[in-house]
Amino acid sequence: MTELDPAIRSFYRDRNLENDRLVVPGHGRLEYLRTQELLRRWLPPAAVVLDVGGATGVHARWLAADGHQVTLVDPVDEHVEQAAAIGTFAAEVGDARALRQADASVDATLLLGPLYHLVDAADRAQALAEAVRVTRPGGVVVAAAINRFGGLLEAGSNGTLTDENLPLFVDAFRSGSIDGSFGFTVAYFHHAEELSTELVAAGLAGVEVLGVEGPAASILQNAAPDTVDGLLPAAVLLARQVESDPRLQAGSPHFLAHGRVVS
Numbered sequence: 001m002t003e004l005d006p007a008i009r010s011f012y013r014d015r016n017l018e019n020d021r022l023v024v025p026g027h028g029r030l031e032y033l034r035t036q037e038l039l040r041r042w043l044p045p046a047a048v049v050l051d052v053g054g055a056t057g058v059h060a061r062w063l064a065a066d067g068h069q070v071t072l073v074d075p076v077d078e079h080v081e082q083a084a085a086i087g088t089f090a091a092e093v094g095d096a097r098a099l100r101q102a103d104a105s106v107d108a109t110l111l112l113g114p115l116y117h118l119v120d121a122a123d124r125a126q127a128l129a130e131a132v133r134v135t136r137p138g139g140v141v142v143a144a145a146i147n148r149f150g151g152l153l154e155a156g157s158n159g160t161l162t163d164e165n166l167p168l169f170v171d172a173f174r175s176g177s178i179d180g181s182f183g184f185t186v187a188y189f190h191h192a193e194e195l196s197t198e199l200v201a202a203g204l205a206g207v208e209v210l211g212v213e214g215p216a217a218s219i220l221q222n223a224a225p226d227t228v229d230g231l232l233p234a235a236v237l238l239a240r241q242v243e244s245d246p247r248l249q250a251g252s253p254h255f256l257a258h259g260r261v262v263s
Contacts, residue, residue, distance in 0.1 A: 026220030026228040053113035057083035064088040096127040128202035137263035145190035157218035204259025211252030214239025
């Protein structure tokens, strides 16, 4: 098993994006609200939740406030230090591919970031296998992925797509992988059906993949800050209406999938 790519560790440690990514820009706020909505739909009440790749605790904080018993796991020491300082949930350094938790010890395991950065399919399979291992029969595993079209949609809507950089996005669309040379760090982008296949291969039942933000994500991303509050309700409603439509799922920058652990 390989260590976390140093480029990924440096990206999150040095640029410290996780403190405000989901609470400041319009697209991030839409992603945050929709992720809350979907997790609340899928999680049982007062669950024991393992938040793998939970960064600085942006989701662990509200999950704990909702009454869940949360343990956050992240490979970046600085993230774990910030998360632990919140004080309402446990936080520890760890790797999605080798969790320390015992078999069948939690009600729900969340992978809301690890699949982004496990470029090797075998590593993604290992992370999902670990999530299944630590989750009790009948429990839920939730996994997020970046849409294969995500980078192209963003660049095409914010004015940064050009004839010169177009090959970077086209290559990423073909392979799913980016090398960190344009804005984001080393990452893997999924098609919705590919994400479903990976969860099914891990042994999960009742797998469902939904679009998170919906087609209004680019509008929110480029909206003036003082207009975001007025745009969010309609964007959330739109995302909810088309979340499972295969013809519109690819309009969401992110996918969220869930499946049930069977005995």
